[in-house]
Amino acid sequence: MSYLDLSTEDLKKELSKLKSEMEEIKALELNLDLSRGKPDKEQLNLSMEMLNTVNSKSILDAESGMDCRNYGGLDGIPEAKQLMADMMGTRPENVIVGGNSSLTLMYDIISHAMTDGLLGEKPWCQVEDRKFLCPAPGYDRHFAITEHFGMKLIPVPMNENGPDMDVVEELVSSDDTIKGIWCVPKYENPMGIVFSDETIQRFANLKPLAKDFRIFWDNAYCVHSIYQNEETDIPDIISECEKAGNPDMVYEFCSTSKITFPGSGISAVASSPANLIDIKGFLKYATIGPDKINQLRHVRYFKNIAGIKAHMAKHADILRPKFEAVDKILNDELNGLGIAEWTKPNGGYFISFNTLKGCASDTVTLCSKMGVAFTPAGATYPYGNDPEDQNIRIAPTFANMKDIKLATKIFALSVKIVTLEKLINKAA
Amino acid sequence: MSYLDLSTEDLKKELSKLKSEMEEIKALELNLDLSRGKPDKEQLNLSMEMLNTVNSKSILDAESGMDCRNYGGLDGIPEAKQLMADMMGTRPENVIVGGNSSLTLMYDIISHAMTDGLLGEKPWCQVEDRKFLCPAPGYDRHFAITEHFGMKLIPVPMNENGPDMDVVEELVSSDDTIKGIWCVPKYENPMGIVFSDETIQRFANLKPLAKDFRIFWDNAYCVHSIYQNEETDIPDIISECEKAGNPDMVYEFCSTSKITFPGSGISAVASSPANLIDIKGFLKYATIGPDKINQLRHVRYFKNIAGIKAHMAKHADILRPKFEAVDKILNDELNGLGIAEWTKPNGGYFISFNTLKGCASDTVTLCSKMGVAFTPAGATYPYGNDPEDQNIRIAPTFANMKDIKLATKIFALSVKIVTLEKLINKAA
Numbered sequence: 001m002s003y004l005d006l007s008t009e010d011l012k013k014e015l016s017k018l019k020s021e022m023e024e025i026k027a028l029e030l031n032l033d034l035s036r037g038k039p040d041k042e043q044l045n046l047s048m049e050m051l052n053t054v055n056s057k058s059i060l061d062a063e064s065g066m067d068c069r070n071y072g073g074l075d076g077i078p079e080a081k082q083l084m085a086d087m088m089g090t091r092p093e094n095v096i097v098g099g100n101s102s103l104t105l106m107y108d109i110i111s112h113a114m115t116d117g118l119l120g121e122k123p124w125c126q127v128e129d130r131k132f133l134c135p136a137p138g139y140d141r142h143f144a145i146t147e148h149f150g151m152k153l154i155p156v157p158m159n160e161n162g163p164d165m166d167v168v169e170e171l172v173s174s175d176d177t178i179k180g181i182w183c184v185p186k187y188e189n190p191m192g193i194v195f196s197d198e199t200i201q202r203f204a205n206l207k208p209l210a211k212d213f214r215i216f217w218d219n220a221y222c223v224h225s226i227y228q229n230e231e232t233d234i235p236d237i238i239s240e241c242e243k244a245g246n247p248d249m250v251y252e253f254c255s256t257s258k259i260t261f262p263g264s265g266i267s268a269v270a271s272s273p274a275n276l277i278d279i280k281g282f283l284k285y286a287t288i289g290p291d292k293i294n295q296l297r298h299v300r301y302f303k304n305i306a307g308i309k310a311h312m313a314k315h316a317d318i319l320r321p322k323f324e325a326v327d328k329i330l331n332d333e334l335n336g337l338g339i340a341e342w343t344k345p346n347g348g349y350f351i352s353f354n355t356l357k358g359c360a361s362d363t364v365t366l367c368s369k370m371g372v373a374f375t376p377a378g379a380t381y382p383y384g385n386d387p388e389d390q391n392i393r394i395a396p397t398f399a400n401m402k403d404i405k406l407a408t409k410i411f412a413l414s415v416k417i418v419t420l421e422k423l424i425n426k427a428a
Numbered sequence: 429m430s431y432l433d434l435s436t437e438d439l440k441k442e443l444s445k446l447k448s449e450m451e452e453i454k455a456l457e458l459n460l461d462l463s464r465g466k467p468d469k470e471q472l473n474l475s476m477e478m479l480n481t482v483n484s485k486s487i488l489d490a491e492s493g494m495d496c497r498n499y500g501g502l503d504g505i506p507e508a509k510q511l512m513a514d515m516m517g518t519r520p521e522n523v524i525v526g527g528n529s530s531l532t533l534m535y536d537i538i539s540h541a542m543t544d545g546l547l548g549e550k551p552w553c554q555v556e557d558r559k560f561l562c563p564a565p566g567y568d569r570h571f572a573i574t575e576h577f578g579m580k581l582i583p584v585p586m587n588e589n590g591p592d593m594d595v596v597e598e599l600v601s602s603d604d605t606i607k608g609i610w611c612v613p614k615y616e617n618p619m620g621i622v623f624s625d626e627t628i629q630r631f632a633n634l635k636p637l638a639k640d641f642r643i644f645w646d647n648a649y650c651v652h653s654i655y656q657n658e659e660t661d662i663p664d665i666i667s668e669c670e671k672a673g674n675p676d677m678v679y680e681f682c683s684t685s686k687i688t689f690p691g692s693g694i695s696a697v698a699s700s701p702a703n704l705i706d707i708k709g710f711l712k713y714a715t716i717g718p719d720k721i722n723q724l725r726h727v728r729y730f731k732n733i734a735g736i737k738a739h740m741a742k743h744a745d746i747l748r749p750k751f752e753a754v755d756k757i758l759n760d761e762l763n764g765l766g767i768a769e770w771t772k773p774n775g776g777y778f779i780s781f782n783t784l785k786g787c788a789s790d791t792v793t794l795c796s797k798m799g800v801a802f803t804p805a806g807a808t809y810p811y812g813n814d815p816e817d818q819n820i821r822i823a824p825t826f827a828n829m830k831d832i833k834l835a836t837k838i839f840a841l842s843v844k845i846v847t848l849e850k851l852i853n854k855a856a
Contacts, residue, residue: 038498039498041495047497051484054479055480055483056476056479058479067472068691069689069690069692070467070690071466071690071691099527100527101717103715104714104716107714107715108714111539111543111714114553115542115543116576123553125553148713149543257499262498262716263496263497263499263500263501263716263718263721264496264497264721282576285573285576286532286536287535288531288532288685288690289529290691291692291722292692293479293692294692294722
């Protein structure tokens with residue numbers, strides 16, 4: 001029965017019962033963690049054979065004949081461009097393959113926009129009221145980059161189809177100090193939703209007032225389904241922007257961080273020919289080139305996109321039960337109480353959980369007191385400020401199944417206690 | 429007999445003879461290259477076993493217990509800090525180990541100074557007449573980074589002890605828009621000289637007017653002797669700056685690009701505790717961390733600094749005959765003519781060659797017509813502008829011995845022809 005329909009007396013009775021559970025848990029002095037969007041050891045083990053692919057007997061020439069052991073090749077080897085293009089669903093001639101972090105590519109491009117400007121436009125460091133759109137809940141490290149560079153962060157509401165495009169269209173067409181927007185189009189962090197085709201069309205057809213407005217399209221989870229029969233190929237944003245006459249408006253990113261090894265993967269950016277020339281224009285100062293041997297290691301291990309997909313099916317087999325366990329416990333503990341909603345994603349690394357308004361921070365704090373760490377409430381919003389204080393990001397990948405189950409039960413208990421206290425206070 | 433003592437008639441006779449040699453060489457349609465400061469294939473082969481050090485059977489935990497396959501560790505693993513510190517002759521607690529390129533660390537720090545400022549000082553992008561000192565002849569990619577960020581490049585003369593410190597001291601103590609200086613203290617590119625202890629002391633004791641003046645101490649060739657008995661450990665600039673009360677004034681860099689594989693090596697920066705905090709302050713936005721598996725790969729292969737030194741002795745055995753062959757041919761062809769000087773370095777990757785004034789560009793152009801590529805004359809000076817047009821960088825590492833010998837002979841022929849023409853014109 002929904003908490004919202006209970007009398008104050010019944011709420012107090014329920015609270016009293018749950019608090020004694022809480023005390024028992026506190027006594028256990030647990031140390032659990034559902035905060036980290038990291039692969040677990042079993043997932044990392046899936047890629048160990050890749051380390052044998054390149055060894056002292058290997059001929060380390062790329063298809064182009066270039067010796068990958070030596071200097072040269074600013075934009076990656078051709079076969080790596082092909083593989084990363086296939087992951088993103090775009091064309092290799094639109095791709096630069098970088099180092100071990102797509103976040104670095106994003107940071108570097110924004111840093112370049114700050115000091116040099118994009119395609120001849122004014123450097124962003126000279127734009128006093130520069131702003132960036134941040135669909136929220138979203139990824140805190142995206143927001144942090146733009147905050148670091150002195151941008152005002154403008155939250156944009158998310159719905160089940162992606163960012164609220166009415167808001168996006170209105171804002172970008174009326175203010176030339178809005179320089180970009182962060183997007184995770186597939187299995188968005190943290191909601192797990194996939195942008196609808198209509199949303200993607202509307203993105204491609206934006207009419208921004210700023211010539212140097214850019215969509216940062218972080219396709220971080222492009223092949224990261226957790227259901228093997230789930231095929232959610234989204235339209236290629238590079239082609240869609242071209243067709244719409246906006247070829248230079250988007251940078252798309254991906255990496256193998258959550259495919260092989262975080263920190264030892266390869267990354268890529270896709271964009272228009274003009275933007276690629278612009279990017280290489282600063283990369284030639286910023287680097288001697290990417291780690292081409294690691295690019296070879298990846299390509300020779302996977303061979304092609306089919307190899308990647310087969311590999312991702314193994315990741316899915318590890319992750320699916322974890323996501324399902326969290327969902328089942330949340331259902332068992334919270335369904336029908338009228339105090340919570342959460343997503344049931346088909347891929348990605350997170351479940352997005354909403355409490356009643358004003359309950360998220362206290363829930364995370366109480367979890368911490370019971371020995372379970374969550375990402376701080378609000379982290380999924382610009383400046384860490386969730387105006388409704390209701391969103392919590394659950395990361396069920398890194399912990400083992402036993403810990404996940406226990407942590408989720410404690411989480412649900414925490415949600416109930418905090419909500420009951422709020423309801424009782426409100427009634428008083 | 430010196431060309432300078434010959435009659436015009438004798439000069440013309442000599443020129444005529446050399447020009448017929450030139451025509452014979454042109455007819456060969458050669459395609460040789462002494463421009464590239466790259467290791468050759470034999471050098472690259474020295475490190476192939478490193479690729480076996482990390483394989484599917486390896487436990488990839490760092491000494492700290494961190495799983496190097498996963499996220500985490502912004503500043504590198506402890507054992508890599510130790511190894512890179514030992515290479516630079518400084519302490520591991522002063523070291524951050526980065527990705528595959530020390531040039532990237534330099535670029536990133538200057539980019540950070542541009543947009544954020546260093547230790548609370550004004551961002552360099554707001555300093556209108558920002559300037560950088562460029563000891564010349566020096567490394568063109570250093571100069572290019574600061575030119576890219578809109579700095580005025582001020583050349584500083586080099587002598588056999590390093591940069592002219594009278595000039596450096598005078599400039600930095602009188603102008604607070606001078607924000608830094610590029611240095612390659614050991615086997616300088618291209619001169620091959622090692623900074624004297626006195627030069628290094630004077631660097632550590634600089635009294636710059638700008639609080640955010642920084643020495644960019646690129647110790648790129650710290651273990652790159654070509655004579656095995658040559659031990660040129662220079663004083664530790666980090667400690668020297670500390671002792672002089674200037675702990676924050678220097679960033680030191682090194683990498684394994686010319687030890688293992690260019691592009692697939694590891695890099696490091698050493699600096700004061702305050703500067704390291706400042707660097708990590710932007711790195712946390714710019715990256716998910718360095719490739720820790722590649723750090724492990726390097727540490728486990730070399731084990732310690734003794735392992736590096738034994739490995740570098742093998743490089744030396746490959747490089748020494750090449751340097752000596754160039755020197756011998758230059759001696760055979762040019763000694764006593766009074767028209768050229770060149771360095772005989774004990775390490776590094778280059779020989780620095782000076783023609784008479786005004787002859788360098790024409791010499792490189794004539795070499796090109798005879799099928800031998802050199803780095804463009806002037807490239808070793810800020811803006812590619814050698815005011816005396818006399819310096820040429822010779823890179824004898826990448827080509828095979830046969831090509832090196834032929835290319836150097838053609839180079840010497842080219843020097844003679846160009847100089848003779850100048851002398852004849854001057855006499856006319």
